[in-house]
Amino acid sequence: MNAKQAAGYKAAEWVRDGMTVGLGTGSTAYYAIEKIGEMVGKGLKIRAIATSNASEELAVKYGIPLVASSEVTRLDIAIDGADEVDPQMALIKGGGGALLREKLVAINSDRFIVIADSGKMVSQLGGFKLPIEIVPFCYEWTLGRLQERYKVEIEMRQRDGQLYVTDNGNYIADASFGKIVSPGELSHELKMTTGVVDHGLFVDIADTVIVGYDDGRTEVIGKKE
Numbered sequence: 001m002n003a004k005q006a007a008g009y010k011a012a013e014w015v016r017d018g019m020t021v022g023l024g025t026g027s028t029a030y031y032a033i034e035k036i037g038e039m040v041g042k043g044l045k046i047r048a049i050a051t052s053n054a055s056e057e058l059a060v061k062y063g064i065p066l067v068a069s070s071e072v073t074r075l076d077i078a079i080d081g082a083d084e085v086d087p088q089m090a091l092i093k094g095g096g097g098a099l100l101r102e103k104l105v106a107i108n109s110d111r112f113i114v115i116a117d118s119g120k121m122v123s124q125l126g127g128f129k130l131p132i133e134i135v136p137f138c139y140e141w142t143l144g145r146l147q148e149r150y151k152v153e154i155e156m157r158q159r160d161g162q163l164y165v166t167d168n169g170n171y172i173a174d175a176s177f178g179k180i181v182s183p184g185e186l187s188h189e190l191k192m193t194t195g196v197v198d199h200g201l202f203v204d205i206a207d208t209v210i211v212g213y214d215d216g217r218t219e220v221i222g223k224k225e
């Protein structure tokens with residue numbers, strides 16, 4: 001068992017009969033979805049909302065019943081990966097481009113469990129490029145305003161030589177902050193920038209972090225039991 005698998009499988013222990021579950025995106029969330037699928041196969045009764053088209057496909061593959069957002073007011077639990085986790089459980093997410101749906105699902109869940117291999121734990125956020133989701137209309141102006149304001153390298157994410165397009169039809173700009181001194185302030189400021197839809201800073205959202213290690217051990221850190 002690898003570190004991501006250990007964390008993903010451990011998180012599935014919090015999923016109980018009758019719950020509505022948010023399914024994250026990425027290679028760590030993959031293992032949680034796989035395990036939950038196995039539990040559903042053995043009779044667990046849940047409904048789920050996926051944070052990306054890719055995770056929705058996985059849920060279908062593993063036989064996890066999906067529910068429309070119109071039928072749900074709140075989720076019981078959401079389980080998702082992260083690119084960086086600091087000691088206050090603030091996160092950088094969005095390496096896989098799903099940050100907007102991930103944040104929507106996380107903030108509408110009674111419990112948000114982050115699953116991460118130990119390499120994601122950092123003393124200060126910012127080593128990983130911060131993904132910022134921006135609208136395609138006049139995106140060059142939004143990019144320019146961000147570069148002017150923060151004076152750090154910010155580049156448009158590309159895939160196959162084209163601008164990367166999110167599941168929501170937006171673009172992503174990746175910002176190399178290096179060190180983020182005040183994640184809360186930056187989060188608020190970015191959110192106030194016209195043209196920015198959302199960004200990958202998740203501050204005061206995570207309830208629990210499950211850290212996975214290469215030897216298969218896990219460590220549970222958190223505000224909630």
Ligand SMILES: O=C(CO)[C@H](O)[C@H](O)COP(=O)(O)O
Pocket residue numbers: 024025026027028029080081082083092093094095096097098099102
């Ligand atoms: O935020 C995400 C996707 O938008 C992922 O959760 C994050 O990038 C971590 O991915 P992985 O588990 O593959 O390392």
